[in-house]
Amino acid sequence: MSTRVFNLPDLGEGLTEAALVRWMVSVGDTVSIDQPIAEVETAKSIVELPSPYAGVVVQLHGAEGDALLTGSPVLEVLDERAPEAAEPAVGSPESPGAPPSPDEEREAYRHEERAGSGNVLIGYGTGRGPAKGRRRRARGGIGGGRSGATSTPALVHEAPAPVRISDAPRRTVAVRSPIVRRLARELGVDPHRVRATGSDGAITRADVLRAADAPRADASEGTQQDPVTAGAHTSPLPVARVERFSPLRRVVSETLSRSRAEIPEATVWVDVDLTELWELRPLMAADGERPPSLTAILARYTLLALQQYPILASRLAPTGDAIEIYEGANLGIAVDTSRGLMVPVMRDAHAMSIAELDRELRSLSATARDGRTPPEQLRGSTFTLNNYGGLGVDGSAAIINHPEVAMLGIGRVLERAWVVDGRVQARRIAQLSLVFDHRVCDGGYAAGFLRAVVDLLEHPMRAYPAV
The missing domain is CATH 2.40.50.100 (RNA polymerase II/Efflux pump adaptor protein, barrel-sandwich hybrid domain)
Incomplete structure (x- = not known):
């Protein structure tokens, strides 16, 4: 066994x-x-x-x-x-160059701990590090090594930068998890000053976080201060807590930062009268079924308008000097979830009817809110639709979902006083806003697309039977 x-x-x-x-x-x-x-x-x-x-x-x-x-x-x-x-056993002739066995790892750990090596505390030198860690073969053999150098293993791990350690007396500590070692390194926490609470005497992730949030020690102890807690001394108010980005929030942050940095975006917006569509919507439901959502209807009319203005559903070529225009459109739908903003994709959305779009939208939204959206369903969109009216706001200067070149948003539908044929009437009004990449088209093209969407929404029967 x-x-x-x-x-x-x-x-x-x-x-x-x-x-x-x-x-x-x-x-x-x-x-x-x-x-x-x-x-x-x-x-x-x-x-x-x-x-x-x-x-x-x-x-x-x-x-x-x-x-x-x-x-x-x-x-x-x-x-x-x-x-x-x-x-075959790890490290055996049948598996040349494989990582050490668990027994070899434990023996290496004990050897380094007895020798006082910092690798046990701060790096991956005594075990199998993350698979993505870089490896390199040591120079050796004829003409391969330095003069007088001893032979080295054929495969070694490249240890990460060490955690900042003070000059205080050392005590033996156990940081067995590479995750905990990395966290300590990133927060600048000295493992020798962390009180271990693990059942086997090991330092846990919670121990490192607790040490990072602890008040600054007396300067006479010579402890280097964690930058996170050090910032509390220069902030205008005491820091109640530090919430680090989740994996999703980090990806969102990187994507939006890249979009804002790379895309010279512009925004055009217009108010749209949805009164006729509002009254027609209940009649769109089949017997025994509920009416399609406003988002599904807007999606269908947006896709029809994109057939006339396909550049807005394109992508900039990697070279930056051409546009990739596609046959059809993959429509991304912005969904607000407890984990953050997600954009699941409806592939070949241009070929769907309002009823099909509505079913797909409900399914994608429910899956996204449950956190069950597979990764392949979160990429490949060529245009994004964002119904932020459900959040209770009227408008938004959204950031384009890189690498797309445009995004259409709609605010909440409100009853407002509106002049129709010279008379003030109560009408259902919403604001549409289009954010677009100014490199791929000018304002006239973007405005033409927006007006095409507005015309379809204000006169919904004109598109029949295309919807």
Whole structure:
């Protein structure tokens, strides 16, 4: 029998970490291959992790809410297969250049701890680091090494920058998790000054966060201050708490920052009279079904207008000197969720009717709010529709969903005094706003598209039977 370690796999899309939402197994449980063992939250969605091994769970790595790095351990399974049926041992001739076995890792850990190495505390030099960590072969052999240098292993890990350590006397500490080591390094926390609360005497993630939020120690102790808590001394008010970005918020932040930095955007807006459409909408429902949503109707009319103005559903070519114009449109729909803004995509939306758009919208919105949207459904949009009226606001100067070139938004529908044929009437009015990339078209083109949408919305029967 042998212990198999399941490391967090590469989740794709450039994701390097995931938050552990909940365990679906416990120590002592017997698991089978491909059985879901945990739910993790990435910047894209919540997904289930299937076990690549069968056996008895002997250890779970991480508590619910912890961040797991790609390549870091998730759980350990006792493989009860016969030795001859098991895979070649790690580091054996059948697996040249493979990482060290768990026994070798533990021995390396004890050796470095006895030697007082900082790698145990701050790097990945004594274990299998994240899969994305860079590796390099050491120079050696004939003509390969420096004069007088001793031989080195063929494969070594490149250790990250060390955590800032004070000159105070050292005590032996246990920071076994690479996640905790990385967190301590990022926050500038000295592991020697962290009080461990782990059941096995190890420092946990919560211990590091607690140390980072602790008040500054007496300057006479010579402790270097964590920059997060140091900022509290220069802020206008005491810091109540520090909330770090979730994986989703980090991705949103990067995307919006890139959009604002790269795209010279402009905005045009107009008020639209939706009274006729408002009265017609209940009649659009089939027998026994509810009427389509305003978003579905707006989506259909927007897609019709994009057929006349396809540049707004295009993308700028990677070279920056051409436009990629597509056959049809993949429509992104902005959805406000408890995890943050998400934009699931309706592929080939131009070919859908209002009823089909409505069904797809309801399904995508429910899946997004549950955090179950698969990553492939969050990419590939060519135009985004944003109904922020549901948030109780009238207008918005939105940021384009990079790498798209335009976004159409609609505010809340209000009864307002409106002049019709020289008479003041109560009408259903909403504001439409179009944000567009000024590199791909000028204001006249954008205004033409917006007016086309307005004409369809104000005279909904003109598009029949195209809708």
